[in-house]
Amino acid sequence: MSEHDNVILEGANISKSFGTKRTRQQVLFDVNVHVCAGECLAVIGESGSGKTTLTRILLGLETPSAGDVLFSGASIEGNAGRAQLKLLREQSGIVYQNPFESLDPRWTAGRSVAEPLRLLPKQDSARARDDEQIGARVADALELVGLPPAEFVDRYPMDMSGGQAQRVAIARAIVKNPRILLADEPMSAIDVAARVQILDALAASRERNPQMAIVIVSHDLGVVQNIADRIVVIHHGRIVEQGTTAQVLNTPQEHYTKELIAVASM
Amino acid sequence: MSVTLSNVNISIASKPIVHNISMEIRDGQRVGLIGSSGSGKSMIARAIMGLLPQQASLSGTISVNGTQVVGMSDNELANLRGAAMGMVFQNPATSLNPLLRVREQIELPLKLHYDLPSDDRAARVEAMARKVGLPAELLGRFPHQLSGGQQQRVGIATALITSPRLIIADEPTTALDSITQRQIIDLLVSLVDEAHASMLFITHDFSVLAHATQYCYVLGDGEIIERGRTAQLLDAPQHDYTKTLVHAAQTLSLHTDTRSAAHTEGAHNERA
Numbered sequence: 001m002s003e004h005d006n007v008i009l010e011g012a013n014i015s016k017s018f019g020t021k022r023t024r025q026q027v028l029f030d031v032n033v034h035v036c037a038g039e040c041l042a043v044i045g046e047s048g049s050g051k052t053t054l055t056r057i058l059l060g061l062e063t064p065s066a067g068d069v070l071f072s073g074a075s076i077e078g079n080a081g082r083a084q085l086k087l088l089r090e091q092s093g094i095v096y097q098n099p100f101e102s103l104d105p106r107w108t109a110g111r112s113v114a115e116p117l118r119l120l121p122k123q124d125s126a127r128a129r130d131d132e133q134i135g136a137r138v139a140d141a142l143e144l145v146g147l148p149p150a151e152f153v154d155r156y157p158m159d160m161s162g163g164q165a166q167r168v169a170i171a172r173a174i175v176k177n178p179r180i181l182l183a184d185e186p187m188s189a190i191d192v193a194a195r196v197q198i199l200d201a202l203a204a205s206r207e208r209n210p211q212m213a214i215v216i217v218s219h220d221l222g223v224v225q226n227i228a229d230r231i232v233v234i235h236h237g238r239i240v241e242q243g244t245t246a247q248v249l250n251t252p253q254e255h256y257t258k259e260l261i262a263v264a265s266m
Numbered sequence: 267m268s269v270t271l272s273n274v275n276i277s278i279a280s281k282p283i284v285h286n287i288s289m290e291i292r293d294g295q296r297v298g299l300i301g302s303s304g305s306g307k308s309m310i311a312r313a314i315m316g317l318l319p320q321q322a323s324l325s326g327t328i329s330v331n332g333t334q335v336v337g338m339s340d341n342e343l344a345n346l347r348g349a350a351m352g353m354v355f356q357n358p359a360t361s362l363n364p365l366l367r368v369r370e371q372i373e374l375p376l377k378l379h380y381d382l383p384s385d386d387r388a389a390r391v392e393a394m395a396r397k398v399g400l401p402a403e404l405l406g407r408f409p410h411q412l413s414g415g416q417q418q419r420v421g422i423a424t425a426l427i428t429s430p431r432l433i434i435a436d437e438p439t440t441a442l443d444s445i446t447q448r449q450i451i452d453l454l455v456s457l458v459d460e461a462h463a464s465m466l467f468i469t470h471d472f473s474v475l476a477h478a479t480q481y482c483y484v485l486g487d488g489e490i491i492e493r494g495r496t497a498q499l500l501d502a503p504q505h506d507y508t509k510t511l512v513h514a515a516q517t518l519s520l521h522t523d524t525r526s527a528a529h530t531e532g533a534h535n536e537r538a
Contacts, residue, residue, distance in 0.1 A: 046443040047414055162303055191302045192471040193514045219443040222518035249522040263448040264520035 007073075008213045009088075009180055010034040011058050014067035016050075027053050028237045030067070037179070040206070040214040042228035042245070044221065044260065050237040051217050052184055058215065059092055059182050060085045090120060092180040093173030098189045099165035103157045109168045110153035113138045116176045141171040144208060145201035163194025167201050174205045177212070181205070184217045199226050221264035225249060233257050267331050267350060267431030267464050268293045269314060274326035276309050278319065283309050284488040287326075291432070296458060296465045298475040298482030298496060300511060306488045307468045311434045314466070315353055316343035330432070348379030352425030354454070356437040358417035362409040362424075368395075369405040372423045379428055390427065398423045398453060415446035419453070426457060433458055433465045439474065451478050472515035476500060484508045 016028040027050045035041040045051045056062040058069055060076050069076050076085040093116070096102040103112050114134050120127040139149035145167040157165050166186060173181055183202065187195040206212065218224050224231060224245065231248040233241040233256065241254045252258045269291040276283045284306040291297045301307050312318045314328055316335060328335040330346065338346070352375075355361035362371055372391045376382060382390075395405055398419045409417055418438060425433060435454060439447040455478055458465045467478045475482055475496050482499060484492040486507040492499065503509045 046445055192473075192518060193302060193510050196514045196517050199517075219445075220518070221444070221520045225520055225522075226517065249520065259445055261520060261522060263444050 006036040006038075007034045008037045008071070009058055009215075010070045011054065011064075012068045012070065014054065014057055014064045014069070016053055016057060016062070017065045026065075026237065028057075028064075031234075031237075031239055033058070033232055033239065033242075035180070035213045035215055037211045037213055039230060040216060040228045042224040042231045043215060043217045043234060044219060044224060044231060045234035046219055049234045051234045054234065055182055055184060055215055055217050059094065059180070060088050088180070090124065090176075091178050092182065093176070093178040095166070095169050095173045095181070095183040095186045097185040099162065099169045100157055100189075102169055103165060103172075105157050108154050108156055109142065109147070109160075109171075110135075110138050110149075112168060113141055113172045113175050116172060120176060137175055138171075141175040142168070144174070144204050145171045146197060146204070147171070161194065162190045163197050166190055166194070166198055170198070170201050170205065174209065174212075177209050179212060181212055181214045182217075183214065185219070186216070187218070187220065187223055195223065199223065202227055219260075221249065221260055233260075269331075269432060269464070269466070270327070270329045271310070271314070272327040272329075274310070274313065274324070274328060276306065276313055276318065276322055276324050278309075278322045280323075282488060283322075284485075287485075287490055289483055289490065289493075291464050291466055294462050294464055295481060296455065296467060296479045298479035299466060299468045299485060300470060300472060300475055300482055301485035302470055305485045307485055308436055310485075311353070311436050311466065311468055314432075315347060315351060315434060316340075317353075345379070348375060348428060350430055351432045351434065352428065352430035354418070354421050354425045354433065354435040354438045357441045358414065358421045359409065359441070361421055362417060364409055366408075367405070368400070368407055368409070368412070368420050371409070371420055372405075372427055375424060375428045391423075394423045394427050397457065398426075413446075414442050415449065418442060418446075418450050422450070422454060422457070426461075429461060429463075431463050433463055434468070435465060435478075436468045437470070438467075440469075447474070448477070454478065470511075472500060472511050473519050484511070 011031060011033045014028055014031040015026065017024050017026040019025050031054060043051045043055060053062060057064050060069065071084055071088040074084045075081040076088050117127065117134050117137060138153065142149045142152055147164060147167055187198050190198060216227060228245045231242060231245050232239055233254065235256045241248060241257050248257060249261060252261055271287055271289045274287040275285055287310060299307050299310065313324055316338065318324060324336055326336065330350065369391055372394060373387050376387050376390060392402065395402065400416065400419050400423065404412065404416060439450050442450060451474065469475055479496050482496045483490050484505065492505045492508045499508060500512055503512045
């Protein structure tokens with residue numbers, strides 16, 4: 001398949017269990033998933049379906065019980081994959097569900113957004129050379145997500161609304177121009193009115209960095225419809241349906257997908 | 267049961283939270299209160315329940331079935347709550363007592379407010395659990411052993427066990443996934459209607475209000491900026507802030523070719 005030439009991240013035959021021998025619970029069963037450069041993949045499913053575990057495995061934050069994760073065609077698992085895992089971490093950004101838990105409450109927006117730039121290894125081409133350059137990149141990222149830098153760079157999370165804080169978290173995730181952006185339920189904790197601004201911020205980030213792949217986890221099809229190119233539906237740890245956004249939303253095959261579509265209408 | 271708020275002001279540590287609010291919830295009516303986080307929605311609910319934080323100051327009139335609530339003693343308020351009002355909270359994981367089994371949790375309001383023999387209480391708890399769709403085997407479990415949707419069903423059963431005439435639901439579905447959200451809203455609406463009770467439903471999402479309420483108030487910066495029938499506000503919002511909320515709900519609602527077919531099928535399955 002030609003689209004596979006462009007695959008940036010791939011999970012092959014991923015299974016995952018938690019617990020000890022006696023309390024073992026399997027949450028993912030032989031899942032195959034990939035995302036291409038420039039593509040936005042939505043992983044949808046209800047609470048407890050395994051979607052967050054899957055995306056954590058894809059970003060190397062969790063080890064699969066079986067299966068392999070490939071970043072740019074090379075495995076990130078085990079000792080042999082260490083260098084590739086490090087590369088994946090350097091080239092990915094994450095936006096979590098609740099910005100007030102993911103942003104350090106003692107840091108200003110400017111400091112939080114600058115942090116990924118300061119953590120890049122010295123030889124990385126994306127690394128900013130001095131404070132002035134870092135300041136310019138931070139201001140640019142804040143501007144991109146719709147937060148005027150002059151107003152927000154010195155603000156603390158407690159002085160922001162949920163939507164503003166989440167846009168700071170997006171700025172932090174995209175400031176180093178990552179190749180992969182994972183957004184795990186980025187709108188669940190945010191007011192509906194502010195969700196539109198989060199969508200706009202994600203769209204602006206894509207426009208700026210068209211090769212960036214986005215993986216968005218959501219149970220909200222209204223959100224997914226506005227941003228995703230392709231959808232993977234997870235139910236009880238298995239992929240039950242996948243296809244382009246139009247395919248899955250217009251001609252859903254599985255009962256579970258149909259049910260999700262029914263409740264997402266106004 | 268009817269509730270009337272007239273010129274209600276609430277401030278916390280001398281910071282004004284809501285200003286000059288007047289609202290009415292008529293007998294048997296489902297009323298929505300919509301606004302962004304921090305607009306003061308929850309404080310209005312707490313004021314009606316007499317559950318404002320200690321440092322809050324309240325002025326104006328809140329009349330519950332003709333009885334003025336503002337200025338009541340804690341004991342009088344507790345009796346009124348037990349007999350007449352029930353509240354469903356946003357996050358069932360934190361609103362349920364983690365040390366009580368489901369059965370004890372649902373039974374507690376009966377124990378506190380009514381003098382009933384334990385057999386009678388047990389029978390009522392089991393009947394209420396059936397009503398909210400909780401299987402009998404879950405009654406012996408603790409909250410952490412339940413899913414979010416099951417926990418919220420326990421929250422609803424606890425709020426309804428004393429057959430209150432007013433239910434206040436403060437963002438009861440925000441912490442749940444979309445299918446569970448719809449199930450919980452449908453459950454609340456059917457139980458409230460069946461009991462001919464009144465409901466105040468608080469949310470930030472117009473698409474939720476469309477399903478749950480007949481009438482609604484829009485709260486912006488601590489003031490009521492628009493009111494009307496929910497369907498009418500959705501069709502023709504007047505105030506800029508209401509327009510933003512309606513626009514957001516429309517942008518984020520799904521538009522597909524199969525929507526109506528899928529919806530019909532979903533409704534059919536529910537009835538089955």
